[in-house]
Amino acid sequence: MAIGNRKMLGRSGVEVGALGFGAASLGNLYAPIDDAAARDTAVAALDAGIDHFDTAPHYGFGLSERRLGDALRGRRGIALSSKVGRLLEPDASVTDDRERLGFRSPMPFRGRFDYSYDAVMRSWEASLQRLGLARIDILYIHDIGRLTHGDEADARWRELTIGGGLRALEQLRSGGAIGGFGVGVNEIDVCLDVMAEARLDAILLAGRYTLLEQGALDTLFPACAAAGTSIVVGGPYNSGILVTGTKSGAVAHYDYVPAPAEVIARVAAIEDVAAGHGVVLAAAALQFVLAHPVVASVIPGQGTPRHVADTVALLRMAIPAPFWAELREQGLLRADAPIPAA
Numbered sequence: 310m311a312i313g314n315r316k317m318l319g320r321s322g323v324e325v326g327a328l329g330f331g332a333a334s335l336g337n338l339y340a341p342i343d344d345a346a347a348r349d350t351a352v353a354a355l356d357a358g359i360d361h362f363d364t365a366p367h368y369g370f371g372l373s374e375r376r377l378g379d380a381l382r383g384r385r386g387i388a389l390s391s392k393v394g395r396l397l398e399p400d401a402s403v404t405d406d407r408e409r410l411g412f413r414s415p416m417p418f419r420g421r422f423d424y425s426y427d428a429v430m431r432s433w434e435a436s437l438q439r440l441g442l443a444r445i446d447i448l449y450i451h452d453i454g455r456l457t458h459g460d461e462a463d464a465r466w467r468e469l470t471i472g473g474g475l476r477a478l479e480q481l482r483s484g485g486a487i488g489g490f491g492v493g494v495n496e497i498d499v500c501l502d503v504m505a506e507a508r509l510d511a512i513l514l515a516g517r518y519t520l521l522e523q524g525a526l527d528t529l530f531p532a533c534a535a536a537g538t539s540i541v542v543g544g545p546y547n548s549g550i551l552v553t554g555t556k557s558g559a560v561a562h563y564d565y566v567p568a569p570a571e572v573i574a575r576v577a578a579i580e581d582v583a584a585g586h587g588v589v590l591a592a593a594a595l596q597f598v599l600a601h602p603v604v605a606s607v608i609p610g611q612g613t614p615r616h617v618a619d620t621v622a623l624l625r626m627a628i629p630a631p632f633w634a635e636l637r638e639q640g641l642l643r644a645d646a647p648i649p650a651a
Contacts, residue, residue: 312358312621316605318388318539319510321482321489323446325388325606327599328624329361330354331543334612335376336369337413341406342612344376351380353614355387357621363513363541363608364440365392365451365493366432369414370403371439378440389442390513390541392451392493393432393474395420411565424453424465426473433481444486448478449493449513450503456496466502475507482510491538495564497529504532511605515543516564518601520551520594521576523643530603539605542598546609547572551594554580579641586632592623593632600647627651 313327335347342350354362362381364373374391381387397418406415429448436445453469455462469475478490489510492503500512512533518525518540525540533540546552549562555577561568568576583590598607611617630651636642 311360312624313599316539318447318541318605319489319491319508319537321447321510323388323488323510325361325541326359327606328359328620329363329388329541329606329608330359330617331608331610332362332364332373332377333368334373334610335364336367336373337406338368338411338610338612339408339413340612341413344379346613347376348380349614350612350617351377353617354611355380355384357617359617360386361388361390361606361608363390363449363493363543365395365449366397366436366439367392367395367410367420367451369412370409370416370418370420371397372412372414372416374436374439375441378442382441388446389440389444390447390449390511391436391440391445392449393429393478394422394424394451394453396423396428396432397421397435422458422461422465424450424468424472424474426477428468429474429477430481433487446488447511448481448487448490449511450474450478450491451493452495453492453503454494454496454499456494456499469503470506475503479507493543495544497525500529501532504536504538508536509538511539511541513541513543513608516547518542518598518604519545519547520579520597520642521547521563521572523646526643526645530601533603538603540601540603542604542607543609545594545598545607546591547594550576552591554590556580575641578639579636582632582635582639582641586629586635588628588632589623589626592626593628595620595623596626596628596649597646600649602647
């Protein structure tokens with residue numbers, strides 16, 4: 310049974326539970342794990358009732374897709390998403406699992422950005438082969454936008470639009486090969502740009518709608534509500550700082566790097582309010598994002614069976630209404646941000 314209320318992603322026909330599984334960890338994100346540990350983690354998620362899994366070719370240069378497919382094969386009622394935008398090409402120089410772009414993967418491939426028609430079709434087909442599965446339910450356009458591409462952003466945009474990437478995704482959706490498509494990014498403006506070009510079923514938005522920041526309320530979430538586009542929240546802990554907090558002595562990370570002073574100060578203030586109400590910071594972060602009606606699911610990374618169990622427990626912790634009220638009173642939470650029911 311899915312965890313939390315099931316919601317459909319846009320008009321895709323694909324339903325997901327409130328808690329999903331971000332599978333970057335299965336691609337050896339930051340630390341290597343063996344195949345057995347990866348499988349145990351995915352199976353623990355399935356056994357816990359998680360029915361929504363997200364992966365990408367980029368995660369371990371194909372390793373996450375291979376491992377996730379092995380764990381999901383034969384399972385029914387699973388919603389699976391992967392991504393397009395990077396083609397994996399052989400790289401004979403890779404001979405060990407030293408870190409590359411954050412992943413400790415021995416897979417001898419490198420990624421090449423390409424959002425064109427042919428690249429989207431090739432990426433989809435290659436993902437099916439790596440997964441060893443007959444279907445991917447949702448395809449996300451991965452990391453399109455200036456945050457990733459800088460000066461190359463305009464060229465990548467032309468591939469997606471003039472070059473036919475969006476046409477390929479429309480064709481796959483209309484033909485029933487996938488249930489739907491969207492974008493998977495860490496920035497807001499490009500989501501609106503793509504929405505102006507195509508009907509999106511879902512946006513996987515990482516780190517931009519959290520207990521720490523709610524800028525998506527200004528333009529993106531109203532646009533999604535009007536268009537019938539669902540939000541899947543990735544990075545609900547802002548790269549970890551909303552789990553570790555600021556008082557443990559560990560380096561607090563925000564957006565994949567050590568957190569700046571102003572972020573540390575804001576999180577410290579949220580921690581103080583949480584402590585006063587006996588609230589676990591990570592539980593508040595996880596539950597907060599699900600309160601908004603356009604949010605269908607949250608997909609935190611879960612790297613071990615223990616992480617899976619801990620995440621499920623965080624989602625079920627009781628959080629008193631006065632906690633949210635005090636955050637608002639102190640200006641630590643926007644007044645227009647929906648809050649979870651007590």
